[in-house]
Amino acid sequence: MQAAKEADVTIILAGLDLSVEAESKDRVDLLLPGYQTQFINQVAQVSKGPAILVIMSAGGVDISFAKKNNNIKAIMWAGFPGEQGGRAIADVVFGHYNPGGRLPLTWYPADYVDMLPLTSMPLRPIDSLGYPGRTYKFYNGSTVYPFGYGLSYTKFNYNIPSAKRYLDIKLEKSQHCRDLEYKEGEYRPSCPSVLIDDLQCKHDFEFEVEVQNVGRRDGSEVIMVYSKPPHGIASTHAKQVIGFKRVFVKAGQTEKVSFVFNACKSLGIVDYTAYNLLPSGKHTILIGANVVSFPLQLNLK
Structure with a gap:
């Protein structure tokens, strides 16, 4: 002292x-x-x-x-x-x-x-x-510091100039819809989900993120990308990391970073019976701690 x-x-x-x-x-x-x-x-x-x-x-x-x-x-x-x-x-x-x-x-x-x-x-x-x-x-409680938290001597802003916002997956005769447990009163699609092991998993979605350094120091930023399952599905995760990239941005400048994700690997959920399922409905793609986001409608037909 x-x-x-x-x-x-x-x-x-x-x-x-x-x-x-x-x-x-x-x-x-x-x-x-x-x-x-x-x-x-x-x-x-x-x-x-x-x-x-x-x-x-x-x-x-x-x-x-x-x-x-x-x-x-x-x-x-x-x-x-x-x-x-x-x-x-x-x-x-x-x-x-x-x-x-x-x-x-x-x-x-x-x-x-x-x-x-x-x-x-x-x-x-x-x-x-x-x-x-x-x-x-x-985890659904309060935190001291959440997963993915981090600070810098500069500040970054995100923008998504372009992103695919829908994805249609046509099921073959051997691929069957599977039921999911939904919260009471929530909308249930006609085809709630499909077993991922039954799919060829060739369906991708891509988007671009603009990272702008609005501070006075050069610095690197880790762009973390999460997927959030459709609203109303019971007992599933709140969100999950599907990818990340580090980008160096000089003060006052902007860098563009592209992401490409496979739908089966990035949008799947695991139910209580341990099946890996791909649910239909409006998924949400989150960038950072929900700094920016966009919906991704997945349709099983």
């Missing part, structure tokens, strides 16, 4: 290590062990200059207290870096490198561990027992 009172900038390193996170161990909570929370708050409170928090961990940690602390001006998750990790952290903190990463996992709040027992294996939520789902695909 005395050093922070005199320093122009305070960098606080905290997190976990192999005594907490290892193949043979189970974490019992999602908090920082020991007195780290108290330590971070006390140092940030008296810091003369901005306080920057660096978290080292393999998994998520509930650092809501730091997120809400106005004295902490930046938070960086460094994972478990290698021998050049210190140099890499310094390059980001001091602005020599413009980061462009994305969280590969959901950071849950601390009370998540009390919402369901360790013995509950389903990824889907169990509403009758009040259990939330697991992973970004099924």
Whole structure:
């Protein structure tokens, strides 16, 4: 605390290590062990200059207290870096490198561990027992930081100038429609779905994304693309990643990125009987954290 009172900038390193996170161990909570929370708050409170928090961990940690602390001006998750990790952290903190990463996992709040027992294996939520789902695909609760979250020293805008918005798939005589479970009162198509194993899967859809760097720094952006199944289907995922690309964009400029996806691989769902089905109806293609989106109508005939 005395050093922070005199320093122009305070960098606080905290997190976990192999005594907490290892193949043979189970974490019992999602908090920082020991007195780290108290330590971070006390140092940030008296810091003369901005306080920057660096978290080292393999998994998520509930650092809501730091997120809400106005004295902490930046938070960086460094994972478990290698021998050049210190140099890499310094390059980001001091602005020599413009980061462009994305969280590969959901950071849950601390009370998540009390919402369901360790013995509950389903990824889907169990509403009758009040259990939330697991992973970004099924979790339906609040987060500290969501899957795919990431910041940069610049800002990017997305635009979709062109996209295919419908896809017709003609079924052969050997290909049969399969029923799906829908939420009560929801519209049910005449041909709800088809078994993907019965299709030749030669149906693609493509689109283009314009990425504009509207900030003052050159930087790279990871464009994450999700598909969302038609509304009303019961017990399916909320969304799923179908692809991503990294693009470098100079300040004030725009880059175009093209995507091509196979319908069977990108729009399929898995039902409770473990069948991989392609549902008909209006799918939604999301770019980033729903920054832009467009509908894709899939018709089974």
